[in-house]
Amino acid sequence: MDAPTLTTLAIAAVVVALAALVLAIGSQRRLAQVRRDFAALGGDGTTDIARVAAGQNQRIDRITAEVSRLREHVASAEEDVRQSLRNVAVVRYDAFGDMGGRLSFSAAIVDDLGDGIVLSSIHARGESRTYAKGVVGGRSSITLTPEEQQALSSATKDEKGRVPARTKDAS
Template sequence: MTTTTVAVPALILAVLALAGAAAAWLRLRAVQRQFRVLWGEGPQRDAAATMRMHIGRIDALDDRVTRLDGRVDGIGEHVAAGLRHVAVVRYDAFGDMGGRLSFSAAIVDDAGDGLVLSSIHARGESRTYAKGVVAGRSEITLTPEEQQALASARSDRADA
């Protein structure tokens, strides 16, 4: 009977230990599935090596972004000097002509440098004029339509 009193608790303890080991093994498998992304693929499934690899990739991307940022800063000056602000004003140059066939077009950069083109349409002829613009002003007197076109072209800038 003494053997039985010792064997039964030992058997119960062994079953509980086996159940605890099975539960721990199942939990370990669940954790392994969750961290499979960190371990990476291949024969060396090491979370630390995978983290080092990702840190290296992040550092390389940071260097690349820094270089690209420098290039973007350099491009900004070229964009500001581009003739990218445009406005067209159509009008009737003569009272007896309709259809607003005459026009003035202003084309300037961020600093207000560029040109104003005007085409005056009459019954028998058409004349075209070009006037240079520096800092939003022209050495040649601008017509009201040319001034309107220039003001419209410069108004799409935030600092105009």
Template sequence: MLDATQTDAVALGAAVVAVLALVVAVGAQLRLGRVRRGLRVLRGSSGEGDVLEVATRHAAEVSLLRDQVERQQAELDAIRSDVAASLRHVAVVRFDAFGDMGGRLSFSAALLDDAGDGLVLTSIHGRGETRTYAKGLAGGGSEHALSPEEQQAVRAASAGEGQR
């Protein structure tokens, strides 16, 4: 048999254990509530489906977008190639071909692509006639001799300076 002091100690110990058990139970209940809320989100209470369905759908969308980006990149590369080969660098140099005529009615026009390939057109205006010449260009040069005005037009077109 226990005396009164021992009984009080056992009762006090039991009370402390009971309070600790109650604290642990309340903490567990709070954690369980948080887990249930998280599970509700994972199950897709918003109507989108559960996380696995949403992730699978997003992975498929990302794969589709990746394919579209690759196709767009291929198209962009083809367009860049076309643009580089187009005659888009143009310059015109006007000049007086003959000392007795003014007005700068003669001209040389250079039309080049990005590689310096293209042509130079020269029109020489005289009193009785106008003559026009075309010379092919490769890499900014020609197999035919270029006049100073034609060279100036080629340099201006290469530099993107346009009309002079």
């Protein structure tokens, strides 16, 4: 072989060697990235990807079960809150024309469904009387005075002035 052919072959060999070197460096970087990703998944270098994936699936299953359990607790807590007597309204008034100071009052204490009690205290000069009337679904089986009805209406409205809907299972 002559010198120009050997030179061309040598240059070609150098180009192929450089291309192989670039590919090897790229492969090494990609392998390092895959190892970092594998370690982030929980692999320790001695475990295969199938075991790591199975471990991740078990963790996901445990988290899913925990989320379901927490949802049940939240639903139970929401139901407890709906049934708590937390809506209160008081109306003060003068029951008799000769008395001042609005010493009489009617107070409604109900849950979110409108179940609870209306208390009224009527104050006169020589005596005071207190009455309690049960309320179910925002209504009483005993006739309510206008003041008692006003207190009940105020207690059963939400912050936007709407009366909460009664659910089927709470009746």
